[in-house]
Amino acid sequence: MHIAVCVKQVPDTTEVKINMETGTLIRTGVPSIINPYDHFALQTAIGLKKQHGGEVTVISMGPPQARSVIQLGLALGADTGILLTDMAFAGSDTWATSYALSKAVKKTGRVDLVLCGMQAIDGDTAQTGPGIAHQLGIPQITFAENVEIEGKKIKAKRLTDSGYEFVETQSPALATMILPKDYVCSYPSFVDIFESLKKTYHQWTAEDIGADTAFIGLKGSPTHVNRIYPPPQREKAVMVSGSANELVEKLIDILKKEDFLKGVLNHD
Amino acid sequence: MPSMDTITRNLMLDSLKDYARKHLPYDFIRELDRKNEFPAGVLKQMYDHRILGVHLLMIPVEYGGIGGGTYDIYRICEMLARIDLGIATSVFATFLGSDPIRVAGTAEQQKKWMSKIAKENLFVAYAATEPDAGSDLVNLRTLAEHVLKNGKLAGYRITGNKQWISNGGVADVYTVLALAPGGPSWFIVEKEMEGFSANKHEDKHGIRLSNTAGLALDNVYVPKENLIGETEGQGLLQAQSVFGYTRLMVAAFGLGAGWEALETAVRYSQQRIQAGGPLSEKQGYTHKLIVPNAVRLEASRAYIEEIANRLDKDSHGLQTEGAIAKYYATEAGNRTAEDAIQALGGYGYTRDFPVEKIKRDVKITCIYEGTNEIMEMTIYRGRWQEHLKTRGRYYADVADSMDKLNPDAGADSAGLAMNALGAIMEECRLQKLTRHQHVTFKLGKLIASAEVAAAFARATAQQAYSESVKFDSRTWQAMSRICARGAALQTAVEGLALVAGAGENPQGLKEKLNLELIQEKQQGLVLDMDFVADKLKQTFKAK
Numbered sequence: 048m049h050i051a052v053c054v055k056q057v058p059d060t061t062e063v064k065i066n067m068e069t070g071t072l073i074r075t076g077v078p079s080i081i082n083p084y085d086h087f088a089l090q091t092a093i094g095l096k097k098q099h100g101g102e103v104t105v106i107s108m109g110p111p112q113a114r115s116v117i118q119l120g121l122a123l124g125a126d127t128g129i130l131l132t133d134m135a136f137a138g139s140d141t142w143a144t145s146y147a148l149s150k151a152v153k154k155t156g157r158v159d160l161v162l163c164g165m166q167a168i169d170g171d172t173a174q175t176g177p178g179i180a181h182q183l184g185i186p187q188i189t190f191a192e193n194v195e196i197e198g199k200k201i202k203a204k205r206l207t208d209s210g211y212e213f214v215e216t217q218s219p220a221l222a223t224m225i226l227p228k229d230y231v232c233s234y235p236s237f238v239d240i241f242e243s244l245k246k247t248y249h250q251w252t253a254e255d256i257g258a259d260t261a262f263i264g265l266k267g268s269p270t271h272v273n274r275i276y277p278p279p280q281r282e283k284a285v286m287v288s289g290s291a292n293e294l295v296e297k298l299i300d301i302l303k304k305e306d307f308l309k310g311v312l313n314h315d
Numbered sequence: 316m317p318s319m320d321t322i323t324r325n326l327m328l329d330s331l332k333d334y335a336r337k338h339l340p341y342d343f344i345r346e347l348d349r350k351n352e353f354p355a356g357v358l359k360q361m362y363d364h365r366i367l368g369v370h371l372l373m374i375p376v377e378y379g380g381i382g383g384g385t386y387d388i389y390r391i392c393e394m395l396a397r398i399d400l401g402i403a404t405s406v407f408a409t410f411l412g413s414d415p416i417r418v419a420g421t422a423e424q425q426k427k428w429m430s431k432i433a434k435e436n437l438f439v440a441y442a443a444t445e446p447d448a449g450s451d452l453v454n455l456r457t458l459a460e461h462v463l464k465n466g467k468l469a470g471y472r473i474t475g476n477k478q479w480i481s482n483g484g485v486a487d488v489y490t491v492l493a494l495a496p497g498g499p500s501w502f503i504v505e506k507e508m509e510g511f512s513a514n515k516h517e518d519k520h521g522i523r524l525s526n527t528a529g530l531a532l533d534n535v536y537v538p539k540e541n542l543i544g545e546t547e548g549q550g551l552l553q554a555q556s557v558f559g560y561t562r563l564m565v566a567a568f569g570l571g572a573g574w575e576a577l578e579t580a581v582r583y584s585q586q587r588i589q590a591g592g593p594l595s596e597k598q599g600y601t602h603k604l605i606v607p608n609a610v611r612l613e614a615s616r617a618y619i620e621e622i623a624n625r626l627d628k629d630s631h632g633l634q635t636e637g638a639i640a641k642y643y644a645t646e647a648g649n650r651t652a653e654d655a656i657q658a659l660g661g662y663g664y665t666r667d668f669p670v671e672k673i674k675r676d677v678k679i680t681c682i683y684e685g686t687n688e689i690m691e692m693t694i695y696r697g698r699w700q701e702h703l704k705t706r707g708r709y710y711a712d713v714a715d716s717m718d719k720l721n722p723d724a725g726a727d728s729a730g731l732a733m734n735a736l737g738a739i740m741e742e743c744r745l746q747k748l749t750r751h752q753h754v755t756f757k758l759g760k761l762i763a764s765a766e767v768a769a770a771f772a773r774a775t776a777q778q779a780y781s782e783s784v785k786f787d788s789r790t791w792q793a794m795s796r797i798c799a800r801g802a803a804l805q806t807a808v809e810g811l812a813l814v815a816g817a818g819e820n821p822q823g824l825k826e827k828l829n830l831e832l833i834q835e836k837q838q839g840l841v842l843d844m845d846f847v848a849d850k851l852k853q854t855f856k857a858k
Contacts, residue, residue, distance in 0.1 A: 080329075115322045122326065231337070234330040237368040240323060241381040 048101030048196070050092040050160045051152045053179065054085035054120060056113040057169040065277050081116040084164025086232045088224040091194055092162050093124040099196055101159075102126045106151050108136055108144060114248075121243035122235035129155070133252040138265035141170070145178025147263050150256040152183060160201060161221040165190050176223035186216040189223045318384030318627050321782050327372075327387075328394055334360075334367055335398040341669055344399050344524065348672055351518055353485055353526040358405055362436035369395075371433055373410045373417070378429035385560055385626040389567045389619055390783060396571025400676035401524025403568055404683075405438070408481035408525075411561055411684075412439030415490045415501040419544040419553040428503060432488065440486035442477040442504075442530055443554060449479075450689045452492065452499065452551060457532060459493040459502060470538040471495065473502060476531055481683075483528030484513040490543065491532070492554065497547025501554075502537050510535040521675030558685070559637035560626055565684045566619050566640035569648030572677040573612045576648075576655035576670045578855045581605060583659055583668075585857040594658075601848040602841070604658040606797070608651040609851055613784075613791065614798045615644035617774040618767045620781055635697030639763045642690035645680035652677045691759030698762050699749065702740045710737030713769060723792050724775035725768070725799030728836045731829055732765040732803040738827040739810035746818035754817050761806050761813075768802035771795045790850040793843040800840055803833045 058077045081089075092103045105120030107113050108131035117128035131147055139147065152158055161183070163176035173189070180187035188194075191203040192211070202215040206225050235243070253263055261267055287297045302308050318324070338357065347354055361369045372388055374380020383391070388410070395403035409432070416428050432439060448454040457475025461468055473493050477483070489504040504511060514529035539545070544553065584595035584605065594600045622636045652674040656663035663670050681687045701709040710733045717730030740758065748754045773779075775795040778788060786794070807828040814820060 112322070115326065118322055119326055119329075232333070234333040235326070236330065236364055236366055237327050237371055237381055238364045240326045240330065241319075244323060 048096075048099050048159045049104065049155070049157055050095060050101065050162060051104045051106055051155060051158045052085070052089050052092045052120065052125065053148050053152075053161065053163045053175070054089060054105060054107050054116050055082045055164070055167045055175075056080070056107065056109050056116045057082045057167050060168050065275065079112070079115065081119055082164050082167045082169075083232065084166060084168075084224055084226055085116070086164075087226050087230055088162040088164050089120050089123060089125065090233065091224055092160075095160070095194070095196060096124065104129060104155050104158075106148060106155075107131070108139070108147055108151075111250075114250075117248065118240070118243050119235070121246045121248070122239040123233070126246065127155070128246065128248040130248075130250050131252075131256065132250055133254075135253040135258075135260055135264050138268060139263055140268035140270035141172050141174035141178055142269055143263045143267040145175050145182055146267065147253070147256065147258055148175070149179045149182035150258050151251060152179065154251075154256050157219075159218040160194070160196070161185070161219070162194070163221065163223045165223040165225050173223070176221060180221040183219075183221070186220045187222070188214055188216065188220065190225050191222040192225055192227050194222050194224075318386035318623075324387050324390055325782060328390060330367060331369065331391065331394055331398075339398055339402070345666065345669075345672065348401070348523045349666075351516065351523045353405070353516065354402070354524060355485060357402065358438065359436060361402075361406070362409075362438075364436075369406055370409050370436070373413065374429050374433045375417075375425075378426060379433035380429070384623075385563065386620070386623040389563060389623045392564045392567035393571035393574075393783070396568040397575040399524055400568060400572050400673070400679070401522040403571070404481055404522050404525040404679070405485075407564055407568075408441060408486070409437075409439040410564065412441040412482065412486065412488070412490050414441070414557045414561065415543050415553055416503065418557050419501065419549060421545055424503075424540070424543065424545075428488070435487070437487040438482050438485050440480050440482035440489045442480045442483070442489050443492040444477060444479050446476055446478050450686060452554070455492065455494050455499055457491070457493040459495040459500065459537075461496060462536065468539050470536055471502065471542065473504070473532045473535045473537060476529060478529045479517070479527055479683075480513075480530055482526055483530055484516050485526045489530070491530075492550050493532075495542070495547040499550035500547045501543035501550050503541040503543065504532070504535060504537060508535050508537065520678060521672070522679050555634065556632075559622075559633035562637035562641035562684055562690075563619060563622055563626070565680050566615065566637075566644035569641075569645035569677065569680045570612055570615050570619065571648075572673050572680070573608065573615075573644075573648030573651035576652040576673045576677075577605065577608050577612065579668065579670055580655040580658035580663075581851050581855040582857050583662070585852060587660075595848070595852050598841075598845070598848075600658070601851075602844045604654045605851060606844045606847050607801075608647070608654055609847060610794045610797045610801075611643075611647035612651060613786070613794050614767050614771040615640070615647050616783065617771040617779075617795075619644060620779075620783070621770045621774065635694055638685070638690045638693040638697070639766055641680075641684065642687050642694060642759070643763045643767045645677070646687060648677045649674075649681050688756060690763075691756040693759070694762050695749075695755045695759035699740070699755075699758070702737070702744070707737060707741045707744075710734065710740070710765075717769060717772065720772060720776035723796070724772050725792070725796035726772040726776050728796065728799035728803045728833070729765075729769040729772040731833050731836065732768055732799065732806045735803060735807040735810060735828040735833070736761060736765045738824065739806065739814060742814050742818075742821065742824055746814070746821075748814065748817045751817050754813060757809070757813050761810060764802045765806050768795075768799045771798050785854055786850060790847060793846045793850075797840060797843050797847065800833075800837050803836065807833050 056079050059080045096103050103125040104127045105125040106129045107116050111132050114130050117130050121128050166173035177187050188203045190206045193204050195202045199218055200215050201218050201220045205212045361367045371380040372383035376382040459471040459473045462470045491502050491504045510533040512531050517527040585593050587594045619640050655670040662668050714730045714733035717726045720726035772795050775791050807830050
């Protein structure tokens with residue numbers, strides 16, 4: 048069995064600040080981390096490998112320093128690491144990223160399962176995983192809390208707005224993972240980190256994966272970011288309490304006071 | 316030993332940070348500190364190769380370790396100190412205790428003991444200090460007598476007492492310095508050897524999580540294979556040869572503990588409103604309690620990194636530099652913790668905030684691994700030799716090299732500090748003032764601040780920002796300028812006072828020191844401090 052896990056290096060958003068003048072992220076001194084959802088996806092893959100045997104390949108796209116998340120994956124138990132790094136990929140949106148990652152997955156040979164985090168904490172789009180499934184033409188299970196393998200079947204418990212859904216599909220398939228509430232990320236020991244240097248690691252360019260340059264980078268990205276800005280701070284809410292009748296009266300008072308009822312009252 | 320690549324090292328730091336986050340919350344540490352308790356279980360976990368394997372960093376790869384370089388160990392020591400200086404000390408004691416074997420052991424001894432320490436997660440202790448022999452190891456009283464079998468040397472019987480031994484009561488293996496017939500020598504002693512015992516865990520001012528105990532050796536028999544290096548009389552040289560490296564680690568402790576305290580103060584200062592605004596907006600607060608400490612700590616970092624990189628290339632020596640690093644960074648860390656208590660006011664004085672504990676803990680860094688007064692002496696001795704050997708050119712040459720660097724990095728003032736230092740030393744030579752011990756120690760202090768300022772300016776001018784630096788280049792430049800201005804002024808003014816105080820104030824020394832130019836260079840100091848105060852606030856936001 049071969050599981051591919053797609054991971055992303057993201058700025059630790061708890062420490063990111065925005066330069067209000069330029070509308071860009073201030074990344075100086077902000078540590079980079081593995082996207083936490085991807086961390087869980089990675090550990091899920093390694094758990095499945097322990098259960099069923101096989102191999103795990105960890106793949107990322109990013110600048111050379113993104114090797115860090117690959118090495119973390121290898122230290123945690125993945126067998127092979129692949130970093131897609133090439134100036135040609137720069138500026139890729141989720142569509143172009145999905146295309147590039149799917150090309151890399153294909154190049155690794157037969158894959159039974161692809162795991163991704165449900166979204167990255169820097170972009171919050173949740174599009175890359177489904178995009179990869181689309182590009183590969185395989186079924187996708189989004190927002191999975193766990194994934195099991197039974198022969199050719201992939202079974203998952205997925206979170207929905209109203210509860211959980213238990214779904215199954217045939218391999219090969221792709222699942223995007225949520226973060227379970229009680230989940231604790233594990234980190235490798237110094238020895239595992241040191242030993243991970245001996246594992247197979249590839250850096251692939253756009254050419255290596257046979258990517259069509261029209262589909263990657265800024266040129267291949269239909270999305271354009273115009274501006275980044277922090278959402279305006281919400282005003283403080285006013286809490287009112289009392290019986291239903293009292294609440295209605297209080298509410299009407301507030302609406303009158305704030306002049307919200309003008310149009311309504313003028314109506315008659 | 317070369318250091319690892321940045322990514323590998325940072326992954327290890329992440330794992331260590333994660334371990335501390337999960338297992339060492341402040342309340343837990345605080346309780347152990349209150350109870351004066353050594354957390355053996357925590358340390359064993361930290362040594363466990365499946366969990367962390369932190370001690371493996373200093374063990375060569377061929378013996379089952381991961382062979383970290385000096386730079387790697389500095390980074391880990393800094394983080395350990397940020398977590399808890401007692402735990403850091405305990406880990407360091409194993410590093411230090413193994414050093415005589417790592418540095419001076421025969422191939423066979425290294426293989427046997429380093430592999431054993433790696434595999435069995437052994438705690439090690441370094442036992443040199445005695446009741447009557449601290450910094451002055453020449454007064455060593457612990458004796459190692461020959462034991463003969465059939466007229467041939469079979470082993471030694473060791474008798475004596477050791478004091479203030481880190482890990483003393485908990486170690487599995489001890490490297491013990493004792494006086495053999497051939498002179499001071501290191502021996503490997505195991506805890507279960509007959510006649511060996513440890514005294515009670517000391518009730519200390521700080522680092523209460525670290526076990527400190529005296530040792531009693533009563534006719535302890537060790538086989539001759541346990542004489543490190545299998546040659547008697549090499550003990551003091553062997554001890555000396557690792558000081559450059561071990562003192563750099565203690566410097567990293569001062570740096571880590573200092574930053575932990577300062578970060579707490581910077582975050583606090585943005586929340587505490589006094590007289591209509593947060594403390595972080597008031598120069599009377601920031602320019603006294605915060606900014607000068609940040610500057611000294613980052614200067615320490617620049618110096619430590621320069622020396623760590625040199626040790627990784629050259630792997631031994633640099634004793635004067637190790638002493639400068641230890642002296643400057645631990646004084647900086649100690650001062651910062653003191654100021655952090657002041658910065659937190661009443662809260663700082665309580666045990667609810669960590670700065671009170673950091674202050675107690677960090678004081679030890681000014682004492683152990685050679686007191687800071689011994690550092691002043693060591694620094695003076697090393698550089699006085701250079702001054703004489705080069706006929707006074709030593710600092711003039713460094714000053715010249717500073718002139719070639721970007722003045723925005725403070726290199727101009729650092730050059731003035733170097734020049735002033737050379738002039739003061741020459742004047743001391745002419746007037747034979749080093750017959751006063753006070754003068755020599757004070758020179759040691761001035762040398763340290765001037766050399767650290769020069770290293771800071773070098774790193775800043777060469778844009779040698781390592782992964783450990785949390786500030787942008789403009790902030791480091793401002794910090795370096797503040798540091799260099801202060802060092803130049805301090806060297807010249809204190810140097811003048813020293814010469815005048817111990818001898819005569821000669822005509823023309825003031826001109827040689829360039830005092831007027833040094834004063835001119837102070838221009839822009841307050842603006843730079845404003846800038847740094849602002850950057851610190853942005854970097855360490857209120858939580």
